[in-house]
Structures are given as structure tokens and as C-alpha cells.
Amino acid sequence: MTARTTTQRPGTPVWRDFWTTDPDGTAAFFRALFAREVEPGLIAVDIPAGDPDLGGYTTAQIDGRHVFGIGPAMPCGVDVSAVFLATDDADGTHAKALELGATEEIAPTTVPDHGRFSAVVDPAGALVAFYESHGMLGYGAVDELGFPCWQDLLTPDVAAAEAFYGELFGFTFDHQMAPYSVAQLGQDGIFGIGPLEAGEEALWVQYTLVPQLDPVLAKAKELGASQVGEVMELGFGRSAHLTTPAGAAFGLFEGSEEMREQAEQG
Structure with missing residues (x-):
């Protein structure tokens, strides 16, 4: 946390x-x-x-x-x-x-x-x-329940995105999970860049940390949200990409038990 x-x-x-x-x-x-x-x-x-x-x-x-x-x-x-x-x-x-x-x-x-x-x-x-x-710092926490825990830039041109953000802020990029890459400042991972098919619209998806993904995902769809793709089963947790009933992108993420224990320990 x-x-x-x-x-x-x-x-x-x-x-x-x-x-x-x-x-x-x-x-x-x-x-x-x-x-x-x-x-x-x-x-x-x-x-x-x-x-x-x-x-x-x-x-x-x-x-x-x-x-x-x-x-x-x-x-x-x-x-x-x-x-x-x-x-x-x-x-x-x-x-x-x-x-x-x-x-x-x-x-x-x-x-x-x-x-x-x-x-x-x-x-x-x-x-x-x-x-x-100039006073308001932004969101008050990361990696706490209800707060952001990660963000992905989804784009049909990963190379162009890396060139732009690398030059703009000095990011380097880790390609160990290619074609997905991770933008880094020093050794810290800051956001991911994931590939889309040519012609698909580039966008950012920021993920909110939830205790359990399934009930929140089910409620989101009951309330009119749309799910984009399948739930991603990751070694460190599970994530879903959605859009609000009005069409704006957001994501949900449930951390693994090991990740939750690490967060609780600070």
C-alpha cells in the first residue's frame, strides 16, 4: 500500500x-x-x-x-x-x-x-x-483497494509509442514479455504498452485494485458496462478491461494472494 x-x-x-x-x-x-x-x-x-x-x-x-x-x-x-x-x-x-x-x-x-x-x-x-x-497532488494512493494499481497503453504502433514517450520523459522499455513492453524510470515499471491490431483505436486503460474480481465484474456488467476481451489470468493476479455504460475505458485488477500479502506488509 x-x-x-x-x-x-x-x-x-x-x-x-x-x-x-x-x-x-x-x-x-x-x-x-x-x-x-x-x-x-x-x-x-x-x-x-x-x-x-x-x-x-x-x-x-x-x-x-x-x-x-x-x-x-x-x-x-x-x-x-x-x-x-x-x-x-x-x-x-x-x-x-x-x-x-x-x-x-x-x-x-x-x-x-x-x-x-x-x-x-x-x-x-x-x-x-x-x-x-500546484497544490492538488493527484490520487491519494496506489496499490490500495479502490485506488489505481496499474495502467496500460494499448496501441497499434508500439514502436511509435515507445519512441514518443521515451523521448518525452526518458523512459526505457523492458521487452521480456514481448510483444507487451513495460515503460521504466530507472528500475521502476511505470506502465505497460500492449499491441492492438492495425486500425484499432489506441487508448489508455487504468486498473483499479479490487479484493475479488468476479463479483465486481459481474456488477459492472449488470450496471451496463461492457467487457472488452477475456479476463486476463496472470501469474500475479487477474484483470479485466471494460467500458462504462457511456463508453469510457477502465479496468479492474485482483492481485494474487502473494501480492496481497506484500501490499499489506507495505
Whole structure:
């Protein structure tokens, strides 16, 4: 279990937003999904009503710690989940991303008392955001129940993604599980890059840690979510890739017993 109380190294995932045509429905979906009635080991998520001054934007919380945001869709009207990568200089990172072939979605913007962010579509077609903290650090923990525990960039052009993120943040890449690769800062694995078929749409999927996958997955589908592919049976746990009823990607992950014991030991 890892609480986050300081800013993170550039390139580290620090936040996720669901930009949606149905903020109220998306909030209701996650309230119903991450609830103790679904799986007793879950820590219930609190999602207050959105702030009208921020277009209805709201932040999901567990025990007062931030987990993810829900806000209005971009002008294109497509529901997406945006993974935010830390930066010490949102303007500089944004400019460099454009130089490396990304397309601007949101120019660098300041959110008072929180930070500065921007969003681009990377050269392989995946939406990604950058975040420079000026107060709000991002999600309050990783590898704790209800919080993020991993993220994958799924793309039809792994080489282009590695070139872009490697140049942008200095990642190196571990190919021991090729064709899947792991982006690293030093010896630390930060996110995975998985191949898609040519013509498939690139996207980020961030996984939430749950005590048991099956009851949460069943509830998600009962609530209108769609499952993408099969449950992945991994040596260290089990994962599922889904979309919300409105169409934004998210994932669920159940760690192995050994992994859970390691997490409990810190």
C-alpha cells in the first residue's frame, strides 16, 4: 500500500478523469460499483454532486483522499478516460509533445489551487494528459483497494509509442514479455504498452485494485458496462478491461494472494 503525499517524478501517472456526455450517470455507475454491497472488502467510494462552476466536475474520494474525476465531455462528444502523467512544466512538456508529433486537444490550462494541465493525442492515436501540481497532488494512493494499481497503453504502433514517450520523459522499455513492453524510470515499471491490431483505436486503460474480481465484474456488467476481451489470468493476479455504460475505458485488477500479502506488509 502506498499513500501519495508528495509530487511524483515526471512521467508517473498521477490522475484520471472521465470526460463524459453523462457525468451524473457515470457518477451513479461508480457509486453503485465500488460499494461494500458488491464486495465486502471494498472501501466505498464517495462521489459528491458536481460543481456547476466547473461544468459539473466532481471528484471521487475514499476516506477523503482523491481517486478520480468526472467531468463534461470534450467538444467532440466522445466519452473517454484520460490518464494524466506528472510533469514539472506543463507548458514545456506540452510543447515538446507537439514537436514529437502529438496533436493538441487541450492547451495548457490552470485550475486554481490545483495545478496546470494539458492534453494531447499521441502520434499513435491515444489521448494522454499532463499535470503540473500546484497544490492538488493527484490520487491519494496506489496499490490500495479502490485506488489505481496499474495502467496500460494499448496501441497499434508500439514502436511509435515507445519512441514518443521515451523521448518525452526518458523512459526505457523492458521487452521480456514481448510483444507487451513495460515503460521504466530507472528500475521502476511505470506502465505497460500492449499491441492492438492495425486500425484499432489506441487508448489508455487504468486498473483499479479490487479484493475479488468476479463479483465486481459481474456488477459492472449488470450496471451496463461492457467487457472488452477475456479476463486476463496472470501469474500475479487477474484483470479485466471494460467500458462504462457511456463508453469510457477502465479496468479492474485482483492481485494474487502473494501480492496481497506484500501490499499489506507495505
